[in-house]
Amino acid sequence: MSSTPSIGLPQDYASDPIARRIAEVGAILLESLGAVLDGLPSAARGPQALATELGLDKVLCSRLLKAIRKNRDPLATVHHIPGPDPLLRFLRGAKKAGVEAGLVTAGIESVEAFRAFVRDEMGDRGNLETVVATWLPEARREFELRRKQSAFRAMSQLRGISTRVRMSSVFLAPSKTEGRLDLVWLMGYFGLRRLRPGARATFSTQRMLESVVGEASPRHPETLAGKAGVYPESYRLDEFCEAPAATVQATPHGEFIHYDLSGDLIGPGSEVDLILCEVNRAELPSSLPLGSRRKAHFSNEVATPTKLLVFDAFVHRDVYPGSEPELRLYDRIQGATADINDPSNEAYRLDMAESLTSLGSDPANFRSDAIGSYHEIVRSVFGRLGWDPAAFTGHRTRIEYPVLGTRVAMLFDPPQR
Secondary structure (H helix, E strand, O other), X not given: OOOOOOOOOOHHHOOOHHHHHHHHHHHXXXXXXXXXXXXXXXXXXXXXXXXXXXXXOHHHHHHHHHHHOOOOOHHHHHXXXXXXXXXXXXXXXHHHOOOOHHHHXXXXXXXXXXXXXXXXXXXXXXXXXXXXXXXXXXXXXXXXXXXXXXXXHHHHHHHOEEEEEEEEEEEEEXXXXXXXXXXXXXXXXXXXXXXXXXXXXXXXXXXXXXXXXXXXXXXXXXXXXOOOOOOOHHHEOHHHXXXXXXXXXXXXXXXXXXXXXXXXXXXXXXXXXXEEEEEEEEEEEOOEOOOXXXXXXXXXXXXXXXXXXXXXXXXXXXXXXXXXXXXXXXXOOOOOOOOOOOHHHHHHEOXXXXXXXXXXXXXXXXXXXXXXXXXXXXXXHHHHHOOOHHHEEEEEEEEEOOOOOEEEEEEEOOOEO
């Protein structure tokens, strides 16, 4: 059998030798196993019919047909193809069903070549999947999700705590103070619970403490009622909790407020919710000096094992006009700083298949399928601030199983004056 496939390889693989090598292996499998399928005397081509005809498992036949019949991309074939041993069972079944011996032999050779390639050049199938995910978007999403799920399970068990949904929403509007912006943070933990006795459930929020010109002292966050309050009681929105409201103790440390979950209950029945809202008046400048290359950024650090992060930004139409947000992820464990404009952070950028979605300017779209009360919460925040929600545009990143220690940031280009 020739080691050169007759199926043409996509031109975009030519520039990368690793991609081209994997594509060559996939093309040979696609050609040889496709010929075996074509050589079956029966016209049956569905997974169940093929499984019945060859005496095989339906799942195996489904994966095989997906790899060979539903894909003409050799990289996708390598991603979806079953392992060598199941493929050899298929070929033995095909031989018994009357497929020409030469076609079966060619199929066996291609499968053994695939086995040797994975073992000798990739190390194992997991390493191969890591490489393939670089070029195949659907494979990358599936690959990352499986690994993130595994990381979540491990870290939640080690830390003894988990959160079902982490909610984080930032609201930006022009301030009454000329040249400044009001910044509101809405933060929530839904389904927060301990998994083992004695586990410490600690999480934090960070406040901006930049002084406003003309003020003698740094600002402090206000409540939705318009005054400074005692942490955390004055900032809680317990009326929107879907599980019992959490009891926490708050400890200020400079720019941070650290919260500790009280009590010692464990298990699903111990789930609690915590929703906080901080209003920061005149928190940020509305523009930057001409020639500035700095970006405005708003971020969340994943400090608690979480199944889902919902991170929204609601930006008034007069704030950052014409600027489309950019999503970046940083590895804080490796050393990324909180200042996204710090050039050293480029060394800690994470390349992952996460994205931003526009919610538009229709308040009816300010909802979340993961948080039943979300629309009501957001509407309440707008109402208590006296802001028109139709004047805002929403942007969202929705990240399943965010990796612990990741900083998730939305970046905007402020006007320059």
